[in-house]
Amino acid sequence: DAGVTQSPTHLIKTRGQHVTLRCSPISGHKSVSWYQQVLGQGPQFIFQYYEKEERGRGNFPDRFSARQFPNYSSELNVNALLLGDSALYLCASSLAADQPQHFGDGTRLSIL
Amino acid sequence: GQNIDQPTEMTATEGAIVQINCTYQTSGFNGLFWYQQHAGEAPTFLSYNVLDGLEEKGRFSSFLSRSKGYSYLLLKELQMKDSASYLCAVIHNAGNMLTFGGGTRLMVKP
Numbered sequence A: 001d002a003g004v005t006q007s008p009t010h011l012i013k014t015r016g017q018h019v020t021l022r023c024s025p026i027s028g029h030k031s032v033s034w035y036q037q038v039l040g041q042g043p044q045f046i047f048q049y050y051e052k053e054e055r056g057r058g059n060f061p062d063r064f065s066a067r068q069f070p071n072y073s074s075e076l077n078v079n080a081l082l083l084g085d086s087a088l089y090l091c092a093s094s095l096a097a098d099q100p101q102h103f104g105d106g107t108r109l110s111i112l
Numbered sequence B: 001g002q003n004i005d006q007p008t009e010m011t012a013t014e015g016a017i018v019q020i021n022c023t024y025q026t027s028g029f030n031g032l033f034w035y036q037q038h039a040g041e042a043p044t045f046l047s048y049n050v051l052d053g054l055e056e057k058g059r060f061s062s063f064l065s066r067s068k069g070y071s072y073l074l075l076k077e078l079q080m081k082d083s084a085s086y087l088c089a090v091i092h093n094a095g096n097m098l099t100f101g102g103g104t105r106l107m108v109k110p
Helices: none
Strands: A005-007 A010-013 A019-024 A031-037 A044-050 A053-057 A064-068 A074-078 A087-094 A107-111 B003-005 B009-013 B018-025 B029-037 B044-049 B053-057 B060-065 B070-075 B084-092 B097-100 B104-109
Touching: A005 A087, A010 A019, A019 A087, A019 A107, A031 A074, A031 B097, A044 A064, A044 A074, A044 B097, A074 A087, B003 B084, B009 B018, B018 B029, B018 B084, B018 B104, B029 B060, B029 B070, B044 B053, B044 B060, B044 B070, B070 B084
Parallel strands: A010 A107, B009 B104
Antiparallel strands: A005 A019, A019 A074, A031 A044, A031 A087, A044 A053, A064 A074, A087 A107, B003 B018, B018 B070, B029 B044, B029 B084, B053 B060, B060 B070, B084 B097, B084 B104
């Protein structure tokens, strides 16, 4: 079975632009979470979606938004990009919100 | 709020045993996870502790004491490929969000 898949793998943007990152969960997993990981630090929680509803939101500005589709895939949108948004963005899926999460390979976002 | 502490770096010798500690303060504790992350790769799930005690899985074991807000990951018979960052993460029922520590970078030397 395929694991969590994320696209694109790498992305380069400039300040002020917006970006959409995509995630397909493991088949059968209904919960998707998004994390931001800056080099040398642990992942920081951004959003969790379960059954297409937002179940949790981390301490990120309103420039960050997400949604989950009927097939349980998810998108993370970031507007008005800042240099500090440069990071690895990880998507994780799980059977339910409190079950072990399995991570995709991430999207490495670079802001110039 | 939530706070998770773990050592930044550790060094151990191939074939030895190493214990990586994690302490946490959190409200609504719902479980603790350990993940392994090799440089440039995604975290991979190692263990999940909900109740107090030791969970053993091959060369890796994880322990939890909820009353002390303490966990450790024990790696036995260390191999060079175990060189990686080890992330402690707590799940709490406030939105079921997962809060990670900063990670412990383990270097295994010959």
